[in-house]
Amino acid sequence: MTDTTNPAERVRVVSWADHLEFATAAKLLSGLDFLRAMARGDVPSAPMMDLVGLRLISAAPGETVFRLTPAEYHYNPMWTVHGGLYATMLDSAAACAVHTTLPAGSGFSTLDLSVRYLKAIRAETGPITATGRVVHSGRQVVLADARLEDAAGTLLATATANCFVRRAPDAAKVTKEAITTIE
Numbered sequence: 174m175t176d177t178t179n180p181a182e183r184v185r186v187v188s189w190a191d192h193l194e195f196a197t198a199a200k201l202l203s204g205l206d207f208l209r210a211m212a213r214g215d216v217p218s219a220p221m222m223d224l225v226g227l228r229l230i231s232a233a234p235g236e237t238v239f240r241l242t243p244a245e246y247h248y249n250p251m252w253t254v255h256g257g258l259y260a261t262m263l264d265s266a267a268a269c270a271v272h273t274t275l276p277a278g279s280g281f282s283t284l285d286l287s288v289r290y291l292k293a294i295r296a297e298t299g300p301i302t303a304t305g306r307v308v309h310s311g312r313q314v315v316l317a318d319a320r321l322e323d324a325a326g327t328l329l330a331t332a333t334a335n336c337f338v339r340r341a342p343d344a345a346k347v348t349k350e351a352i353t354t355i356e
Contacts, residue, residue: 185246187224190217204272204279208232225261229269235307237269242300254294259321263288263332266305267317271336274307274315278341284314288332299324313338 198216210216212229230238249255305319321330
């Protein structure tokens with residue numbers, strides 16, 4: 174019998190929580206409370222975060238911080254971290270900063286994301302942090318920016334994002350029953 178396994182092959186197993194629990198919490202809590210609960214581990218993270226290894230570190234009004242330790246499975250054919258991972262981290266930080274400003278029952282979507290890549294990232298870069306902040310909050314469109322830095326504070330990339338927000342009809346009156354009708 175011939176051994177057909179490749180000793181150089183690496184394996185990564187990804188698991189995630191039931192999306193229903195995540196989605197329900199997102200509807201019932203204000204954006205800030207939801208993200209703080211996620212950072213504490215009281216609410217499961219989004220499946221995409223589990224897929225790439227992204228962790229929400231903190232959430233404050235108008236600001237979020239995410240962290241990731243790059244690994245080989247993030248690499249592109251040039252043997253550096255794929256630009257899509259930069260964009261994922263920057264979009265998460267900027268858009269979730271917007272989410273911290275929204276009342277329960279509200280929603281948002283990124284309209285556009287402009288990324289500026291400044292420095293290559295590799296596994297030996299070590300932990301990288303994306304910090305997002307709200308720059309301007311309009312009634313329907315909120316502008317946020319994000320910075321991606323290594324542990325020494327070296328700027329690796331920046332981004333700006335416009336998010337479309339759909340605010341709950343009357344945040345003060347949102348109840349569990351009313352939220353189930355908001356789609």
